[in-house]
Amino acid sequence: NAGVTQTPKFQVLKTGQSMTLQCAQDMNHEYMSWYRQDPGMGLRLIHYSVGAGITDQGEVPNGYNVSRSTTEDFPLRLLSAAPSQTSVYFCASSSGTQHNYQETQYFGPGTRLLVL
Amino acid sequence: GESVGLHLPTLSVQEGDNSIINCAYSNSASDYFIWYKQESGKGPQFIIDIRSNMDKRQGQRVTVLLNKTVKHLSLQIAATQPGDSAVYFCAEIQGDMRFGAGTRLTVKP
Numbered sequence: 145n146a147g148v149t150q151t152p153k154f155q156v157l158k159t160g161q162s163m164t165l166q167c168a169q170d171m172n173h174e175y176m177s178w179y180r181q182d183p184g185m186g187l188r189l190i191h192y193s194v195g196a197g198i199t200d201q202g203e204v205p206n207g208y209n210v211s212r213s214t215t216e217d218f219p220l221r222l223l224s225a226a227p228s229q230t231s232v233y234f235c236a237s238s239s240g241t242q243h244n245y246q247e248t249q250y251f252g253p254g255t256r257l258l259v260l
Numbered sequence: 261g262e263s264v265g266l267h268l269p270t271l272s273v274q275e276g277d278n279s280i281i282n283c284a285y286s287n288s289a290s291d292y293f294i295w296y297k298q299e300s301g302k303g304p305q306f307i308i309d310i311r312s313n314m315d316k317r318q319g320q321r322v323t324v325l326l327n328k329t330v331k332h333l334s335l336q337i338a339a340t341q342p343g344d345s346a347v348y349f350c351a352e353i354q355g356d357m358r359f360g361a362g363t364r365l366t367v368k369p
Contacts, residue, residue: 148303184268186349186359187304203356234303251303 145170148252150235156258157225165220165255167235173250175240176218177202178210180231181254187234193218225259232256268347272366279337281363283350288331290352295324295335298362299346307335307348342367 151166169176177192179202189202193212207229209221218237222229235252273279285293291312296304310317310324310333317324323336333350349362 184361186351186361188359189357236303248306248309251305253303254301 147171148235148237148250150233150252150255152255153253154256154258156260157222158260159226161225162221162223163225165222165233165235165257167218167220167252168216169218169235169237169250170216171237171239171250172215173237173239174215175249176212176235176237177249178208178218178220179234179236180204180229181234182231190220190233222257225257227259230257230259268362268364270364270366272368273340275342275367275369276339279335279340279344279365279367281335281337281348281365283333283335283360283363285331285333285350285352285360286358287352287354288328290354292353293324293326293333294351294353295322295333296349296351296359297344297346298349304349337365340365340367342369 148169174195178190179187180190181187188204190204190208191199191202191210193199196212196215199210199212212218233255236249238249294309295307297307298304308319308322308324310326315326321338325334337344345367347362347364349360351357351359
């Protein structure tokens with residue numbers, strides 16, 4: 145199993161550009177989520193999904209969209225990038241089926257995004 | 261302990277010594293806690309968890325202690341090794357999951 149994979153590893157964008165961060169998992173996990181990690185702060189939940197076709201907002205959803213057309217993939221879209229979105233983005237998955245899951249989350253390696 | 265801000269708390273230990281990393285959590289109703297390890301340039305990795313009905317749980321070289329009275333969680337690493345150098349952070353769950361900012365552990369050979 146590859147676990148949770150993310151692409152790209154690094155990305156530089158100009159303000160106003162759009163892009164999609166890819167996330168895939170091969171563990172047949174129902175629950176997937178996106179976090180951002182900023183210096184000196186804990187991970188913050190952007191969006192999550194409890195299964196294919198179902199998505200919901202987390203703590204900091206503004207400026208981001210997600211979709212879950214398959215169990216395996218959970219892309220994160222930045223519609224119009226802003227410098228405040230400069231961060232490291234982590235995708236995670238778990239076998240839990242609820243937002244208040246208690247099963248182990250597996251994290252991807254992260255995508256470092258710089259918005260100029 | 262952990263704090264929010266630009267600079268993470270740091271802990272420097274000698275190889276072979278024991279390490280204790282602390283975390284103060286915020287929600288007295290949290291019923292599940294996790295410790296994660298994050299190496300430079302990598303995603304967080306699960307280390308150990310504990311439920312609120314326990315006050316101690318042991319894994320391989322790691323022990324988590326939970327003091328609900330003062331809302332405090334600690335991670336003890338026995339015989340710390342250079343490979344343990346990383347940022348360690350706790351997470352509390354009660355409905356939502358909240359993460360601490362972390363403590364940077366440096367192991368000196």
